[in-house]
Amino acid sequence: MFSGLSPQPADGLLRLIVLHRDDPRPGKIDLGVGIYRDDDGATPVLKAVKAAEHILLETQESKSYLGADGDVGFVQLLEPIIFGAEMAGSSRLGGVQTPGGTGALRLAAELVAQSRPGARIWTGTPTWPNHAPIFAGAGLEILTHPFFDAETQRIEFGAMMNALESAEPGDVVLVHGSSHNPTGAELDEGQAEALAELCARRGLVPLIDLAYQGLGRGLEEDAGLARRLLAACDEALLAYSCDKNFGLYRERVGALWVQGQTADATQIARDNMLVVARGIWSMPPDHGAAIVRVILERPELVALWHAELDEMRDRISRLREKLAESHPLFAGAARQTGMFALLPFSPEAVTELREMHGIYMAGNGRINIAGLTEENIERFVEAAAPLLRV
Ligand code: PLP
Numbered sequence: 544m545f546s547g548l549s550p551q552p553a554d555g556l557l558r559l560i561v562l563h564r565d566d567p568r569p570g571k572i573d574l575g576v577g578i579y580r581d582d583d584g585a586t587p588v589l590k591a592v593k594a595a596e597h598i599l600l601e602t603q604e605s606k607s608y609l610g611a612d613g614d615v616g617f618v619q620l621l622e623p624i625i626f627g628a629e630m631a632g633s634s635r636l637g638g639v640q641t642p643g644g645t646g647a648l649r650l651a652a653e654l655v656a657q658s659r660p661g662a663r664i665w666t667g668t669p670t671w672p673n674h675a676p677i678f679a680g681a682g683l684e685i686l687t688h689p690f691f692d693a694e695t696q697r698i699e700f701g702a703m704m705n706a707l708e709s710a711e712p713g714d715v716v717l718v719h720g721s722s723h724n725p726t727g728a729e730l731d732e733g734q735a736e737a738l739a740e741l742c743a744r745r746g747l748v749p750l751i752d753l754a755y756q757g758l759g760r761g762l763e764e765d766a767g768l769a770r771r772l773l774a775a776c777d778e779a780l781l782a783y784s785c786d787k788n789f790g791l792y793r794e795r796v797g798a799l800w801v802q803g804q805t806a807d808a809t810q811i812a813r814d815n816m817l818v819v820a821r822g823i824w825s826m827p828p829d830h831g832a833a834i835v836r837v838i839l840e841r842p843e844l845v846a847l848w849h850a851e852l853d854e855m856r857d858r859i860s861r862l863r864e865k866l867a868e869s870h871p872l873f874a875g876a877a878r879q880t881g882m883f884a885l886l887p888f889s890p891e892a893v894t895e896l897r898e899m900h901g902i903y904m905a906g907n908g909r910i911n912i913a914g915l916t917e918e919n920i921e922r923f924v925e926a927a928a929p930l931l932r933v
């Protein structure tokens with residue numbers, strides 16, 4: 544049976560972890576996979592997470608099954624953070640816990656496919672490389688619209704809106720909620736408003752991928768685009784990840800919300816999400832979501848989490864400014880937010896930087912800003928600037 548399968552390349556981003564690990568050169572720089580790093584290049588467990596794990600160890604009395612919707616308290620406690628105090632708890636919002644943001648995206652795509660045979664989803668170019676396989680895996684037709692030009696470091700907003708004007712009512716539009724992966728580029732207020740107006744006018748359904756809340760401009764600020772789209776449109780989906788903003792990566796912590804036209808429609812959509820989830824993962828893993836719930840239930844741990852999140856965000860902002868000041872070719876970094884920047888390197892330049900200089904980045908020229916340090920940033924700029932394609 545398996546002889547019918549063809550060989551497959553490794554995940555381009557995850558492969559970089561191994562390449563970097565096996566590189567013996569002392570000055571190597573890892574700007575590859577999108578994880579936060581501190582000044583020492585480490586990704587430590589947050590203190591708030593450790594404290595919550597201690598509490599769970601002491602107090603958790605059972606590991607029995609919870610159900611397909613996972614930890615209901617976790618989902619409820621996230622709502623004010625994501626949707627704001629007014630929308631939190633709304634009967635037009637139906638949320639379930641998922642295995643990471645990835646699980647949320649897949650569940651969203653499956654729900655769309657079931658709701659609407661022949662459903663289509665628009666994604667910007669470029670986007671996170673996993674988006675296409677996740678959506679295609681659920682049977683959605685994928686359409687693309689321009690989003691960002693690495694050479695000018697600008698959003699191609701006019702071209703994006705032109706493309707979306709041709710979308711059909713009921714088409715889904717994938718929108719990165721904040722800290723766009725791989726570009727770091729964000730819509731300004733006017734652009735966000737225009738996109739929301741277009742989605743509402745043409746009956747498009749936003750699917751908001753919010754995987755970096757708090758790592759861009761701040762928790763509230765990073766929710767702005769999502770809230771605007773949800774307010775403008777009758778129907779929407781929001782796929783959330785706690786894996787970056789709580790530093791929980793391998794615990795696979797996420798959630799999916801559907802916004803329906805009415806409370807009844809929302810309830811039905813949520814029930815369908817649970818049926819789909821039962822057919823894929825049955826029930827989500829508990830530990831990471833329980834950690835987030837334990838933190839969000841306790842004001843002192845919320846304060847600690849906020850402080851740690853602020854520290855991560857401030858470090859990334861400082862590095863962005865430093866990079867922008869270091870060379871005119873990197874000036875775009877200061878305008879953008881979050882962990883990523885997409886630089887106009889050719890594939891050959893990416894290879895040269897890795898092989899000659901021990902500098903690791905994604906094949907499309909994306910760098911993880913958090914992998915830079917006060918110490919290595921100069922070496923990065925010296926090696927990289929001459930290879931930029933501008
Ligand atoms: N969406 C984007 C844009 C991402 O960068 C990631 C990163 O992993 C995800 C979704 C998925 O998050 P998770 O690791 O929680 O599955």
Ligand code: TYF
Nearest residue numbers: 554556557575576577673724
């Ligand atoms: O883009 C990134 O680097 C993160 C982490 O298959 C990631 O989103 C990378 C590859 C992958 C899953 C997550």
